[in-house]
Amino acid sequence: MFLKLLLEYIVYLPISKTLSYWWGVGSMLSLIFVVQLLSGTILVMYYDYSLGFDSVQYIMYEVNWGWFMRVLHFNGASFFFGLLYLHLLKGLVFGGYRLKVVWLIGIMNLMILMLVGFVGYTLVGSQMSYWAAVVITSLLTIIPFWGDKLVYFVWGGFSVTKVTMGLFFVLHFLLPWLMVIMVMLHVIVLHFNGSSSYLMGFDGCDMIMFYPYFWVKDFVGGLLLILVLFFSCAFPFVLGDTEMFIGYDVLISPVHIKPEWYFLFMYTILRVFMLKVVGVVMMFFSVIMFGFCILLEFNFLCYKVLWLGFIYIVCGLVWLGMNLPELPYISLGVLFVQVYFMVVLCVFIMDFFSKLLIE
Numbered sequence: 001m002f003l004k005l006l007l008e009y010i011v012y013l014p015i016s017k018t019l020s021y022w023w024g025v026g027s028m029l030s031l032i033f034v035v036q037l038l039s040g041t042i043l044v045m046y047y048d049y050s051l052g053f054d055s056v057q058y059i060m061y062e063v064n065w066g067w068f069m070r071v072l073h074f075n076g077a078s079f080f081f082g083l084l085y086l087h088l089l090k091g092l093v094f095g096g097y098r099l100k101v102v103w104l105i106g107i108m109n110l111m112i113l114m115l116v117g118f119v120g121y122t123l124v125g126s127q128m129s130y131w132a133a134v135v136i137t138s139l140l141t142i143i144p145f146w147g148d149k150l151v152y153f154v155w156g157g158f159s160v161t162k163v164t165m166g167l168f169f170v171l172h173f174l175l176p177w178l179m180v181i182m183v184m185l186h187v188i189v190l191h192f193n194g195s196s197s198y199l200m201g202f203d204g205c206d207m208i209m210f211y212p213y214f215w216v217k218d219f220v221g222g223l224l225l226i227l228v229l230f231f232s233c234a235f236p237f238v239l240g241d242t243e244m245f246i247g248y249d250v251l252i253s254p255v256h257i258k259p260e261w262y263f264l265f266m267y268t269i270l271r272v273f274m275l276k277v278v279g280v281v282m283m284f285f286s287v288i289m290f291g292f293c294i295l296l297e298f299n300f301l302c303y304k305v306l307w308l309g310f311i312y313i314v315c316g317l318v319w320l321g322m323n324l325p326e327l328p329y330i331s332l333g334v335l336f337v338q339v340y341f342m343v344v345l346c347v348f349i350m351d352f353f354s355k356l357l358i359e
Contacts, residue, residue, distance in 0.1 A: 003196055005121040007026075007060070013257050022094070023090070023091045023217075024218045024220075024221035024222075025083055025086050025087045025090060025221070026087060026359075027084065027217075027218040027221060027222060028083050028221050028222060028225045029080070029083050029084060029301075030183070031082050031222050031225060031226075032076055032079050032083060032225065033080065033179070033323075034076070035072065035076050035229070036073065036076045036080060036176070037176060039072045039073040039076065040172075040173075040176070042069050042076075043059065043069055043075060044173060045170075046058070046059050046063050046066065047059065047123070049126050049162065049165040049168075050162050050165070050166075051125075052083050052123070052124075052125025052162075052165060052247075053124065053125030053126055053247040053248065054125075054247070054250070055125070056070065056124055056125060059166040067236075068233065069231075069234050071237075072229070073232065074236070074237075074240070075229065075233070075236065075239065076229065077117055077120065077260075077262075078239050078260070078261070078262065079225070079228075079229060079293035079299050080113070080117075081113070081117065081262035084110060084113065084261070085262075085314075086108065087106075087288065088106075089307065089310075089311065090265070091103065091106070092216045092290075092293070092307040092309045093304050095296075095303075095309065097144050097290075097293035097294055097296055098296070098297070099190065100294040101189050102158075102186060102189050102190045103293065103294055104291060104294065105182060105185055105186045105189065105290040105292075106186055107287075107288075108182060109179060109182050109183060109186060110287065111136070111287060111288075112175055112178060112179050112291075113179065113264070114287070115171070115175060115261065116171075116172060116175045116176055116179070117260070117263070118132075118136065118259075118263070119168040119169075119171045119175075120168075120172045121259070121260055122242060123165060123168060123169060125165070125247065125248055126243060126244040126245065126246060126247065126248060127244075127246040127248050127249060127254055128241050128244055128246030128248065128253075128257065128258075129244065129248070130250075131254055131257045132257060132258075132259055133160050133164065133168070134159075134160050134255055136158065136259075137151060137154050137155065138151060139144045139276075139280050140154065142276060142277045142280050142281075150324065152317075154167065159250070159324055177252060183304060189343075190320060195220075213253040221268060232326055238261075241258070242262075252351065255324075256324050256325075258321060258322065259321075261322075262316060264317065264318040264320075264321030264322060265286070265314050265317035265321065266283045266286055267283075267321045267322045267338070267341075268317040268318075268321040268333050268336070268337065269282055269283050269286050269317065269337050270282075270283040271325050272330065272333040272334050272337050273335070281338075282341075286340065286341075289341075289344055292348075295348070295351075296347065296348070296351045297351060297354075297355060298351055298354050298355075302350065303347055303350070305353060306343050306346060306347055307343075308345075309343065310340075310343050310344075313336055313339050313340050313343065314340070316332075316336045317333070317336050317337070317340065320332055320333045320336060321343050341355075
């Protein structure tokens with residue numbers, strides 16, 4: 001029975017002839033997810049959350065091949081987020097949001113991964129990761145009535161301590177297994193309903209089998225990913241921050257507290273708003289709003305142009321997040337954030353009037 005399902009959903013899956021390498025990003029995501037699970041499982045055997053930074057150094061210098069597993073896991077997280085953002089972009093450009101259930105499960109996976117990425121980053125125990133944990137967990141204070149109590153509950157006291165790291169360690173270990181279930185559900189629903197295609201929203205004609213016609217594209221993409229991932233070990237911390245090599249000091253905070261690059265666009269959105277509540281709400285909405293794309297019914301060429309232009313806006317937000325919150329970066333941040341939300345709003349407005357014209 002299992003073999004039959006495997007053959008039906010993977011090997012002999014009917015797909016459109018128009019699928020390009022863009023559709024191979026999903027397979028690459030599955031591959032990097034497996035790499036992260038395996039490398040993370042090995043690291044768990046040696047990591048001690050109560051030691052934090054010292055435990056990471058022990059893995060790097062004392063455990064056989066520990067440095068390789070740690071670097072693989074560290075860079076794998078960046079590749080994971082980068083590929084996931086490309087996967088999201090592909091869905092926006094080619095109208096994948098019209099597969100409503102598949103799209104919503106994918107957005108939920110993105111939000112779970114962001115939580116996993118954040119708690120995993122704090123476990124390094126470095127100067128930057130510690131203060132990032134302090135800043136981000138403090139955002140819970142915006143919740144009316146229960147905000148302060150919730151922060152103290154997460155901290156396990158009146159500041160970020162080893163108890164906090166214990167909670168984050170448990171979340172970082174358990175949530176990926178929840179993602180395994182969500183990813184399987186995502187793939188099953190996708191293959192049951194049929195994938196989107198290059199020319200149309202859904203497959204309906206000119207179908208071919210995944211094997212032996214399309215698997216080569218997935219194989220090439222997976223091979224390229226593995227080669228780049230292993231090559232990144234030659235430059236292991238090029239995507240990291242200099243503060244990650246310093247153990248945390250509760251008395252001295254970094255001059256510029258910032259997250260990893262894959263969270264920088266959200267960080268820029270957070271800091272451009274004067275009111276903390278508004279900043280936090282808009283930061284979360286910047287991701288959640290993509291879930292509302294299931295309300296879109298069309299995928300005109302002008303939509304594609306806007307979504308492709310959206311790339312430059314996000315890259316601009318990432319670059320602004322790298323810089324100190326001072327002029328001219330604050331002013332540019334306000335401009336880029338406005339354009340970020342306006343692009344999405346324009347797509348919804350055009351879709352609304354398109355419905356009226358057609359009716």
